[in-house]
Amino acid sequence: MKLSQPTRILLALVVGLAIGIVAMSAGAAWTEGAASIAEPIGGLWLNALQMTIVPLVVSLIITGIAGAAEAARASRLATRALILFACLLLASAVLAALLTPALLNLFPLPAESAASLQSALATADPPGATPSFADFLKTLVPSNPIAAASSNGGVLPLIVFMLVFAFAMTRLEEKPRATLTGFFKAIADTMLIIVNWVLWIGPIGVFALAFVVGARAGGPAFHALLHYVLIVTAVGVVVWLAAWPLAMLGGRIGPVRFTRAVASSQALAFSTQSSLACLPAMLRATHKLGVPVSASGIVLPMAVAVFRATGPAMNLAVAIYIAYWFGHELTATHLMLGVLAAATTTIGAAGIPGQATFFTSIAPICLAMGLPVAPLALLIAVETLPDIMRTLGNVSMDVAATTVAAKRSGFEDEPETEEDQLLERGA
Numbered sequence: 001m002k003l004s005q006p007t008r009i010l011l012a013l014v015v016g017l018a019i020g021i022v023a024m025s026a027g028a029a030w031t032e033g034a035a036s037i038a039e040p041i042g043g044l045w046l047n048a049l050q051m052t053i054v055p056l057v058v059s060l061i062i063t064g065i066a067g068a069a070e071a072a073r074a075s076r077l078a079t080r081a082l083i084l085f086a087c088l089l090l091a092s093a094v095l096a097a098l099l100t101p102a103l104l105n106l107f108p109l110p111a112e113s114a115a116s117l118q119s120a121l122a123t124a125d126p127p128g129a130t131p132s133f134a135d136f137l138k139t140l141v142p143s144n145p146i147a148a149a150s151s152n153g154g155v156l157p158l159i160v161f162m163l164v165f166a167f168a169m170t171r172l173e174e175k176p177r178a179t180l181t182g183f184f185k186a187i188a189d190t191m192l193i194i195v196n197w198v199l200w201i202g203p204i205g206v207f208a209l210a211f212v213v214g215a216r217a218g219g220p221a222f223h224a225l226l227h228y229v230l231i232v233t234a235v236g237v238v239v240w241l242a243a244w245p246l247a248m249l250g251g252r253i254g255p256v257r258f259t260r261a262v263a264s265s266q267a268l269a270f271s272t273q274s275s276l277a278c279l280p281a282m283l284r285a286t287h288k289l290g291v292p293v294s295a296s297g298i299v300l301p302m303a304v305a306v307f308r309a310t311g312p313a314m315n316l317a318v319a320i321y322i323a324y325w326f327g328h329e330l331t332a333t334h335l336m337l338g339v340l341a342a343a344t345t346t347i348g349a350a351g352i353p354g355q356a357t358f359f360t361s362i363a364p365i366c367l368a369m370g371l372p373v374a375p376l377a378l379l380i381a382v383e384t385l386p387d388i389m390r391t392l393g394n395v396s397m398d399v400a401a402t403t404v405a406a407k408r409s410g411f412e413d414e415p416e417t418e419e420d421q422l423l424e425r426g427a
Helices: 005-026 031-050 053-074 076-106 111-120 133-140 145-149 152-169 174-200 202-217 220-241 243-251 255-272 276-288 293-306 310-325 332-345 358-368 374-382 384-408 418-426
Strands: none
Touching (some): 005 174, 005 202, 005 220, 005 374, 005 384, 031 174, 031 358, 053 152, 053 174, 053 332, 053 358, 076 220, 076 293, 076 332, 076 384, 111 220, 152 332, 152 358, 174 358, 202 220, 202 374, 220 243, 220 310, 220 374, 220 384, 243 255, 243 384, 255 384, 293 384, 310 332, 310 358, 310 374, 310 384, 332 358, 374 384
């Protein structure tokens, strides 16, 4: 039986940690020598992932905003939906900034596990210095975007510049606008191919990194990774559950009716881990909630393209957890930087299983907060469970947000169309 890519990477993590822990426990003389060989191999794989960050983030932001602008031109409903999406993405990031530290205080990682993992990750770059609020404001707008792109600390200023560039691009005439959009879409597609190539050899890099962690951290490394998965998944659960009050307060949909409507799309989300694959089921769900195809056919594809509600929350939760591993106290400025980076880097992220974009979505947040990105190469191996929760939350929030946008625009009273009747037969 052919193993899937996430399964191969997860197995490489488990085997690498196990061999490293056994070698450490047995006191084998070759352990440190093997770790010194494995460490640069894992480092090479990490560098291969890092080289995709800037071009992929830049191209996805531009194509995401360009696509959203095209949709907004089409109708007032699309404009309202985009405003709702932006507010919910920002709220998702703020939720993580408040909830993740609270969860870590309530359910702390044992000191032994944290210390062991810090020791194993000692070669990672230490967290950066905390900028003052005045310094943060001064550097928010880059004087040199090219220099910002080449600086780890300049990721957020680069994102600000690309947002300005993308919005300015939407003011161009149709032909030059389409040319630029096609150019950056080609870059994004090319970089995603490179990411998939790097992930294809991921088991080698993850095995090497896991062996080093197991050989230096021992058994507590397993506990630390399990604790990480539970904390980040818990943040995603809260975003997922928020779809019900959103549908109730914004769309006047009761919780039982909403649960029945999204049940089939939830089952599909669990099995595919892809919002795009759930689009037909989401269309049926919104129809059951009284949203005509004339509205859901506009809003839901936009939601799949630019609105991943769990993204800001769970991505920022990962960054906060890395700071927690290193014993780095996060200030309000750090969290503000993280919120801004998390809310903006979600725009345009491809609607595919999370391992393909895990690193390039979260690394910019870590860099904006002055945190090391090396642990991400290890955490990508345990993304399977959090990614299931990401998709469940995204699908539920897509349906809820579409219902709110449509009903607040007066679409619930429209007569049933032929498309609605066909959708009803297929439900």
